[in-house]
Amino acid sequence: MKAKRGFTLVEILIVVVILGILAAIVIPQFTEASTEAKLSSLCSDLQTVRSQIELYKVQHNDKLPGAGGASFEDAMTSTTGTDVDGDAWVDLVTSGTKYGPYLQQIPTNSFNQFATVRIDGADPGANTHGWRFNTTNGDFRADDDYDQDGDGTPGDHTTL
DSSP: OOOOOSOOHHHHHHHHHHHHHHHHHHHHHHHHHHHHHHHHHHHHHHHHHHHHHHHHHHHTTTOOTTSSSSOHHHHHHOTTOBOTTSOBOOOTTSSSOOBOOOOSSOOOOTTTOOOOEEETTSSOSTTSSSEEEOTTTOOEEEOSOOOSSSSSOTTGGGGO
């Protein structure tokens, strides 16, 4: 008589339970890595935009983007550029130097997926735009409701 080969129900259940325990340990690691990647991307974007704002100020006699005739987004991304006063560059024949563009496009905030800039608190409330820009002091921050340290205060990472 031949002996039956195969796994018993108990053996299969033990394997399934072990796999479930391993999955419960590994899956939260991936979630944390995803959040860390978003935060790293946000830090990089903030550093890039802030450095380009500083370059704009140097080239425009300490004026902030948006202080001239061009809006913040146009001053930073327009392929036609701006003149020293921050007005949109009209004509290549115009005397003076053409400055910009400083960014190809406004980056997308990795936490809320918006690439728009809220100026001086227009449209109040976090998470309505990707970024916020203060035209008084040149402060550029993320405009989302991500709570980095879990203390109930959204937007903790905006000071990065």
